[in-house]
Amino acid sequence: GQNIDQPTEMTATEGAIVQINCTYQTSGFNGLFWYQQHAGEAPTFLSYNVLDGLEEKGRFSSFLSRSKGYSYLLLKELQMKDSASYLCAVRGNTDKLIFGTGTRLQVFP
Amino acid sequence: GAGVSQSPRYKVAKRGQDVALRCDPISGHVSLFWYQQALGQGPEFLTYFQNEAQLDKSGLPSDRFFAERPEGSVSTLKIQRTQQEDSAVYLCASSLGDLDYEQYFGPGTRLTVT
Numbered sequence: 001g002q003n004i005d006q007p008t009e010m011t012a013t014e015g016a017i018v019q020i021n022c023t024y025q026t027s028g029f030n031g032l033f034w035y036q037q038h039a040g041e042a043p044t045f046l047s048y049n050v051l052d053g054l055e056e057k058g059r060f061s062s063f064l065s066r067s068k069g070y071s072y073l074l075l076k077e078l079q080m081k082d083s084a085s086y087l088c089a090v091r092g093n094t095d096k097l098i099f100g101t102g103t104r105l106q107v108f109p
Numbered sequence: 110g111a112g113v114s115q116s117p118r119y120k121v122a123k124r125g126q127d128v129a130l131r132c133d134p135i136s137g138h139v140s141l142f143w144y145q146q147a148l149g150q151g152p153e154f155l156t157y158f159q160n161e162a163q164l165d166k167s168g169l170p171s172d173r174f175f176a177e178r179p180e181g182s183v184s185t186l187k188i189q190r191t192q193q194e195d196s197a198v199y200l201c202a203s204s205l206g207d208l209d210y211e212q213y214f215g216p217g218t219r220l221t222v223t
């Protein structure tokens with residue numbers, strides 16, 4: 001079967017660093033995506049990893065280990081506006097994305 | 110507009126009614142996807158088009174669900190004889206195709222079946 005696991009909820013303090021983990025088991029692998037989704041809004045693209053290693057983009061970084069079926073999203077210098085759901089998604093053997101349930105992050109002042 | 114648009118944004122239907130949800134992808138985007146998102150869950154794949162061809166409809170939950178993209182641009186997701194379990198947000202996403210992996214999502218249509 002296909003399975004993507006990520007924590008349901010996390011909390012953090014403004015200015016801190018938070019790491020959201022994602023583990024996956026899928027039929028084939030053609031990339032892992034992280035999306036941010038604010039309540040009632042569309043998911044917006046954050047990052048894409050297809051090779052092992054770290055991709056950095058401003059305050060956001062994403063890491064992938066294909067051998068371990070593992071990724072994480074690292075958010076630095078947290079801001080209140082970072083309170084949102086973070087969706088881990090894998091592209092398997094076809095073009096569709098398989099999403100996890102999402103991690104709801106709450107940032108407190 | 111530059112993004113993916115969907116209409117209506119909100120739809121309330123009585124159980125048994127038929128509904129049609131529209132998606133306008135980004136101009137020039139070859140691939141179009143429909144996802145269903147239940148409250149507190151991640152999006153779940155429904156179906157996928159490349160131009161006008163429906164290449165994968167494995168996620169459609171029943172034969173009450175039907176999608177089309179006749180001219181390879183606008184797509185419509187139709188749900189016949191709606192049931193309460195169909196209540197969800199229906200997201201449409203588009204991408205340029207094979208060489209562009211990012212899927213751009215629309216704002217979704219929130220369907221409530223009463």
